[in-house]
Amino acid sequence: MLQIKDLSGGFEGTDIIKGISLNINAGEIHAIMGPNGSGKSTLSKILAGHPAYQASAGTVNYNGKNLLDMDPEERALQGVFLGFQYPVEIPGVNNAEFLRMAYNAQLVHQGKEEVDPLDFDEILDEKMEFIGMDAKYKNRFLNDGFSGGEKKKNEILQMAVLQPKLAILDETDSGLDIDALKTVAAGVNRMFNDSMGLLIITHYQRLLEHIKPHS
Numbered sequence: 594m595l596q597i598k599d600l601s602g603g604f605e606g607t608d609i610i611k612g613i614s615l616n617i618n619a620g621e622i623h624a625i626m627g628p629n630g631s632g633k634s635t636l637s638k639i640l641a642g643h644p645a646y647q648a649s650a651g652t653v654n655y656n657g658k659n660l661l662d663m664d665p666e667e668r669a670l671q672g673v674f675l676g677f678q679y680p681v682e683i684p685g686v687n688n689a690e691f692l693r694m695a696y697n698a699q700l701v702h703q704g705k706e707e708v709d710p711l712d713f714d715e716i717l718d719e720k721m722e723f724i725g726m727d728a729k730y731k732n733r734f735l736n737d738g739f740s741g742g743e744k745k746k747n748e749i750l751q752m753a754v755l756q757p758k759l760a761i762l763d764e765t766d767s768g769l770d771i772d773a774l775k776t777v778a779a780g781v782n783r784m785f786n787d788s789m790g791l792l793i794i795t796h797y798q799r800l801l802e803h804i805k806p807h808s
Protein backbone atom coordinates (compact mmCIF):
# COMPACT_ATOMS: atom_id res chain seq x y z
CA MET A 594 0.00 0.00 0.00
CA LEU A 595 2.68 2.50 0.99
CA GLN A 596 6.31 2.40 -0.09
CA ILE A 597 8.56 5.13 1.22
CA LYS A 598 11.99 4.96 -0.35
CA ASP A 599 15.02 7.00 0.71
CA LEU A 600 12.80 9.92 1.61
CA SER A 601 14.42 13.16 2.73
CA GLY A 602 12.71 16.44 3.33
CA GLY A 603 11.59 19.05 5.78
CA PHE A 604 10.70 22.64 6.26
CA GLU A 605 11.79 25.58 4.05
CA GLY A 606 14.54 23.74 2.25
CA THR A 607 16.13 22.25 5.37
CA ASP A 608 16.22 18.47 5.46
CA ILE A 609 14.82 17.27 8.76
CA ILE A 610 14.33 13.66 7.79
CA LYS A 611 17.14 12.03 5.88
CA GLY A 612 16.74 8.87 3.86
CA ILE A 613 13.77 7.11 5.41
CA SER A 614 12.52 3.87 3.87
CA LEU A 615 9.40 2.08 5.04
CA ASN A 616 6.84 -0.27 3.50
CA ILE A 617 3.34 -0.72 4.83
CA ASN A 618 1.10 -3.42 3.41
CA ALA A 619 -2.65 -3.57 3.84
CA GLY A 620 -3.45 -5.27 7.13
CA GLU A 621 -0.26 -4.06 8.80
CA ILE A 622 0.36 -1.78 11.76
CA HIS A 623 3.75 -0.09 11.96
CA ALA A 624 5.12 2.02 14.75
CA ILE A 625 7.71 4.78 14.62
CA MET A 626 9.32 5.81 17.88
CA GLY A 627 11.96 8.45 18.38
CA PRO A 628 12.95 11.32 20.63
CA ASN A 629 11.38 14.75 20.47
CA GLY A 630 12.56 16.74 17.50
CA SER A 631 13.70 13.71 15.51
CA GLY A 632 11.35 14.48 12.61
CA LYS A 633 8.36 12.19 13.23
CA SER A 634 5.75 14.88 12.74
CA THR A 635 7.70 16.21 9.76
CA LEU A 636 7.40 12.79 8.12
CA SER A 637 3.67 12.69 8.81
CA LYS A 638 3.20 16.19 7.38
CA ILE A 639 5.15 15.37 4.22
CA LEU A 640 2.98 12.27 3.77
CA ALA A 641 -0.26 14.18 4.33
CA GLY A 642 0.82 17.01 2.02
CA HIS A 643 1.20 19.92 4.45
CA PRO A 644 2.10 22.80 2.10
CA ALA A 645 4.98 24.07 4.24
CA TYR A 646 6.80 20.72 4.22
CA GLN A 647 8.45 19.22 1.15
CA ALA A 648 10.32 16.14 0.12
CA SER A 649 13.76 16.90 -1.29
CA ALA A 650 14.69 13.36 -2.35
CA GLY A 651 13.22 9.89 -2.49
CA THR A 652 9.84 8.53 -3.50
CA VAL A 653 6.53 7.72 -1.88
CA ASN A 654 4.28 5.29 -3.67
CA TYR A 655 0.72 4.87 -2.47
CA ASN A 656 -1.37 2.14 -4.10
CA GLY A 657 0.68 2.43 -7.27
CA LYS A 658 0.58 6.23 -7.45
CA ASN A 659 3.11 8.93 -6.62
CA LEU A 660 1.72 10.29 -3.36
CA LEU A 661 3.98 13.35 -3.42
CA ASP A 662 2.38 14.51 -6.68
CA MET A 663 -1.09 14.71 -5.17
CA ASP A 664 -2.75 17.70 -3.53
CA PRO A 665 -3.52 17.18 0.16
CA GLU A 666 -7.25 17.06 -0.71
CA GLU A 667 -6.61 14.34 -3.26
CA ARG A 668 -4.59 12.33 -0.73
CA ALA A 669 -7.46 12.56 1.73
CA LEU A 670 -9.99 11.48 -0.92
CA GLN A 671 -7.73 8.55 -1.77
CA GLY A 672 -7.99 7.41 1.84
CA VAL A 673 -4.95 8.95 3.54
CA PHE A 674 -5.70 10.21 7.03
CA LEU A 675 -3.48 12.07 9.46
CA GLY A 676 -4.39 12.33 13.12
CA PHE A 677 -2.55 15.47 14.19
CA GLN A 678 -0.21 15.65 17.14
CA TYR A 679 -1.56 19.14 17.77
CA PRO A 680 -5.14 19.31 16.46
CA VAL A 681 -6.16 22.85 15.55
CA GLU A 682 -9.05 24.69 17.16
CA ILE A 683 -11.51 26.21 14.70
CA PRO A 684 -14.00 28.38 16.58
CA GLY A 685 -17.20 28.95 14.59
CA VAL A 686 -17.03 25.60 12.83
CA ASN A 687 -19.51 23.08 14.22
CA ASN A 688 -17.89 19.70 14.86
CA ALA A 689 -20.73 17.60 13.41
CA GLU A 690 -21.05 19.81 10.33
CA PHE A 691 -17.34 19.65 9.72
CA LEU A 692 -17.44 15.86 9.90
CA ARG A 693 -20.49 15.68 7.62
CA MET A 694 -18.80 17.85 5.01
CA ALA A 695 -15.69 15.68 5.03
CA TYR A 696 -17.84 12.55 4.89
CA ASN A 697 -19.92 13.91 2.02
CA ALA A 698 -16.84 15.03 0.08
CA GLN A 699 -15.77 11.39 0.13
CA LEU A 700 -19.19 10.15 -0.99
CA VAL A 701 -19.23 12.63 -3.89
CA HIS A 702 -15.74 11.51 -4.86
CA GLN A 703 -16.99 7.92 -4.91
CA GLY A 704 -19.92 8.93 -7.14
CA LYS A 705 -22.43 8.40 -4.34
CA GLU A 706 -25.14 10.64 -3.00
CA GLU A 707 -24.52 12.92 -0.03
CA VAL A 708 -26.21 12.21 3.29
CA ASP A 709 -28.42 14.87 4.87
CA PRO A 710 -27.83 16.18 8.41
CA LEU A 711 -30.43 13.87 9.96
CA ASP A 712 -29.01 10.70 8.45
CA PHE A 713 -25.50 11.80 9.24
CA ASP A 714 -26.49 12.38 12.83
CA GLU A 715 -27.32 8.69 13.13
CA ILE A 716 -24.00 7.70 11.58
CA LEU A 717 -22.21 10.05 13.93
CA ASP A 718 -23.99 8.73 17.02
CA GLU A 719 -22.93 5.22 16.10
CA LYS A 720 -19.30 6.26 15.57
CA MET A 721 -19.21 8.20 18.83
CA GLU A 722 -20.54 5.24 20.72
CA PHE A 723 -18.00 3.04 18.97
CA ILE A 724 -15.09 5.08 20.27
CA GLY A 725 -16.66 5.93 23.60
CA MET A 726 -17.15 9.66 23.06
CA ASP A 727 -20.00 11.63 24.56
CA ALA A 728 -22.57 13.03 22.10
CA LYS A 729 -22.21 16.49 23.63
CA TYR A 730 -19.06 17.05 21.53
CA LYS A 731 -21.11 16.98 18.33
CA ASN A 732 -22.31 20.51 18.63
CA ARG A 733 -19.21 22.12 20.02
CA PHE A 734 -17.00 24.18 17.74
CA LEU A 735 -14.21 22.08 16.26
CA ASN A 736 -11.72 21.39 19.05
CA ASP A 737 -12.50 24.80 20.53
CA GLY A 738 -11.76 24.63 24.23
CA PHE A 739 -11.32 20.86 24.07
CA SER A 740 -8.84 19.41 26.54
CA GLY A 741 -5.76 17.68 25.11
CA GLY A 742 -7.38 14.28 25.50
CA GLU A 743 -10.68 15.43 24.00
CA LYS A 744 -8.86 16.75 20.94
CA LYS A 745 -7.14 13.41 20.46
CA LYS A 746 -10.44 11.56 20.79
CA ASN A 747 -11.92 13.90 18.23
CA GLU A 748 -9.14 12.95 15.81
CA ILE A 749 -10.09 9.30 16.30
CA LEU A 750 -13.72 10.24 15.72
CA GLN A 751 -12.69 11.80 12.38
CA MET A 752 -10.91 8.57 11.56
CA ALA A 753 -13.96 6.50 12.49
CA VAL A 754 -16.17 8.65 10.26
CA LEU A 755 -13.80 8.77 7.28
CA GLN A 756 -12.61 5.13 7.48
CA PRO A 757 -9.26 5.77 5.81
CA LYS A 758 -7.17 3.20 3.95
CA LEU A 759 -3.94 4.57 5.37
CA ALA A 760 -4.08 6.16 8.79
CA ILE A 761 -1.15 7.97 10.34
CA LEU A 762 -1.63 8.68 14.03
CA ASP A 763 0.87 11.24 15.26
CA GLU A 764 1.23 10.95 19.04
CA THR A 765 -2.45 10.22 19.47
CA ASP A 766 -1.67 8.93 22.96
CA SER A 767 -0.10 12.09 24.31
CA GLY A 768 -2.43 14.00 26.58
CA LEU A 769 -4.62 10.99 27.24
CA ASP A 770 -5.01 9.55 30.69
CA ILE A 771 -4.85 5.79 30.99
CA ASP A 772 -8.63 5.25 30.68
CA ALA A 773 -8.91 7.49 27.62
CA LEU A 774 -5.86 5.76 26.13
CA LYS A 775 -7.51 2.38 26.55
CA THR A 776 -10.78 3.60 24.99
CA VAL A 777 -8.98 5.18 22.06
CA ALA A 778 -6.78 2.11 21.53
CA ALA A 779 -9.84 -0.16 21.66
CA GLY A 780 -11.57 2.06 19.08
CA VAL A 781 -8.54 1.97 16.78
CA ASN A 782 -8.25 -1.80 17.14
CA ARG A 783 -11.91 -2.31 16.30
CA MET A 784 -11.65 0.02 13.32
CA PHE A 785 -8.55 -1.61 11.96
CA ASN A 786 -9.10 -4.16 9.21
CA ASP A 787 -7.22 -6.15 6.59
CA SER A 788 -7.60 -3.57 3.88
CA MET A 789 -6.09 -0.83 6.02
CA GLY A 790 -2.55 0.26 6.83
CA LEU A 791 -1.75 2.02 10.08
CA LEU A 792 1.31 4.03 11.03
CA ILE A 793 1.54 4.85 14.70
CA ILE A 794 3.91 7.56 15.82
CA THR A 795 4.55 7.67 19.51
CA HIS A 796 7.23 8.01 22.08
CA TYR A 797 5.48 6.06 24.76
CA GLN A 798 5.66 2.29 24.86
CA ARG A 799 2.31 2.17 26.67
CA LEU A 800 0.22 2.73 23.52
CA LEU A 801 1.96 -0.22 21.89
CA GLU A 802 0.80 -2.41 24.74
CA HIS A 803 -2.75 -1.77 23.54
CA ILE A 804 -2.22 -1.55 19.78
CA LYS A 805 0.17 -4.27 18.63
CA PRO A 806 2.35 -3.23 15.71
CA HIS A 807 3.71 -5.73 13.19
CA SER A 808 6.99 -3.84 13.07
Ligand code: ADP
Pocket residue numbers: 604609627628629630631632633634635636
Ligand atom coordinates in the same frame (compact mmCIF):
# COMPACT_ATOMS: atom_id res chain seq x y z
P1 ADP B 1 9.09 15.17 16.31
O1 ADP B 1 7.69 15.08 15.80
O2 ADP B 1 9.87 13.91 16.09
O3 ADP B 1 9.15 15.62 17.73
P2 ADP B 1 9.27 17.34 14.40
O4 ADP B 1 9.12 16.69 13.07
O5 ADP B 1 8.11 18.05 14.95
O6 ADP B 1 9.84 16.28 15.44
O7 ADP B 1 10.47 18.37 14.32
C1 ADP B 1 11.77 18.01 13.89
C2 ADP B 1 12.66 19.23 13.87
O8 ADP B 1 12.25 20.10 12.82
C3 ADP B 1 12.61 20.02 15.14
O9 ADP B 1 13.92 20.47 15.44
C4 ADP B 1 11.70 21.17 14.80
O10 ADP B 1 11.97 22.32 15.56
C5 ADP B 1 11.99 21.39 13.33
N1 ADP B 1 10.82 21.93 12.63
C6 ADP B 1 9.70 21.26 12.31
N2 ADP B 1 8.80 22.10 11.78
C7 ADP B 1 9.35 23.31 11.78
C8 ADP B 1 8.90 24.59 11.39
N3 ADP B 1 7.67 24.77 10.88
N4 ADP B 1 9.75 25.62 11.53
C9 ADP B 1 10.99 25.45 12.03
N5 ADP B 1 11.48 24.26 12.44
C10 ADP B 1 10.67 23.21 12.32
Ligand code: MG
Pocket residue numbers: 633634635678763764
Ligand atom coordinates in the same frame (compact mmCIF):
# COMPACT_ATOMS: atom_id res chain seq x y z
MG1 MG C 1 5.89 15.26 16.68
